[in-house]
Amino acid sequence: MSDLHLFDALGVARAVQSGEIRATEVVEAALRRIAALDPTVNAFTDVTAARARARAEALDAARARGEALGPLAGAPFAVKNLFDVAGLPTRAGSRINRERPPSAADSPLITRLEGAGAILLGALNMGEYAYDFTGENAHDGASRNPHDIAHMTGGSSGGSGGAVAGGLATIALGSDTNGSIRVPSSFCGIFGLKPTYGRLTRAGSFPFVASFDHLGPLARSVADLAASYDAMQGPDAADHAQIRRPLEPTLAGLEAGARGLRIATLGGYFARGGDAAAFAAVETAAKALGAKRQVELPEAARARAAAYLITMTEGGALHMDRLRERAADFDPDTRDRLIAGAMLPGAWMVKAQKFRSWFAARVAEVFRDVDVLIAPATPCRAPRIGQRTFVFDGKEMLLRPNIGVFTQPISFAGLPVVAAPLWTAGETLPIAVQIIAAPWREDLALRVACELERSGVASAPVAGAA
């Protein structure tokens, strides 16, 4: 079967479960594709080939014994290299952390995906310590966008975007503090889910900003997002920010699509400053969904500012000792932002955290009258690798800190979001919309993304296969 890289995770699982293909064949095909394409897209920093082969053989043996296989049986996946992978140092995109001893155990989210039958292929490139929206990395080289390798993947989950868009993995796990799942989804043209803050355990991952860190999946179909997210839910006492919720599976409910949902676009802050393509994508999605209302999130610019300050402060504090002792081993772009963060007054941080409570309460009021909000994911399509500035709201601004201008206020409120990619005829690169729901309503964001996918408005083709 020569087109295995075009299968989504559930497609692979169906073929493996039915015996149409063996898991060992899936893994060998994935390893061949990585060998062929990764020298160009630079998504992987570690390929766990022996582990993947052993896992595939075990799955094939289990099927031969007549055992039932999991819902993601044989689906090859990979993880941003801030997830602990047994036997690998958790480098978190840094030079410094790769000196750490190899992890003794996998992140629980890896364990849960493997429990559903998925097969880990390796660890993925990322921006240093996740303080990045570009996908560039001073130590491992830039992740390259499979749709045009001269362009950024976005970050900080850059390798996660590149691996999925390039057909090197069906699913990738990433982290999203201010937009690091949603930005690569937009630039690379794939679907990404940032769950509600506190939903999925973050244990076994290297932190950045405890107040905002989320983990979640990136994939080429909404059903794969839902299936992997469902497999990763569940309590874990090791993450004290995780909020106890019952398991709330989403896959079976996707078929309902947007039926009966009150959908609005976000105006004000979310309707100005970016390129026309960002707002055209929102308009296209809104039209397809019949969303005629526009609402505003009050004080969104202040929300973004508060997120910015908390990120700087917590990031600077996390890395204080390394900044003092290993300054020369940082990417200078990361280091100097972290140093500035370490200098900020505590009073600014506390006010920002108080504002977060105020903002979350106002956002909750907005969701009394609406179920799902649509907003741009990024202010532009993927910039060229190495680009330092861009024009936003008529002004030339630094690119790296500002790509997340539309994603930051949403994660600040902890809301679940699906990034869904849209394509324009004549354009090589996509741009995504954010599909935003109230806390704990990942199901609604996924349903609306599914509606856009089903109607052909959003899609995530493997690069070169469209």
Added chain:
Amino acid sequence: MSSQAQFDAEALISASLPLLGLTLSPESRAVVKLHLETAEAMSRLVREFALPDEAEPAPVFTPVGPS
């Protein structure tokens, strides 16, 4: 409430470096200054927003009992 004109990033850097045990090259110092000026502008948006003394910060501590 301070204004942009009153914010002296150089003075903050000079005071903070020994306190934090950090050193900066001239090139990095210029970049840190730029980041501090951006942060100060962001902080004005947050500081100027009136909230009562009773406003609770978002993080809530959960005491841990014996298991």
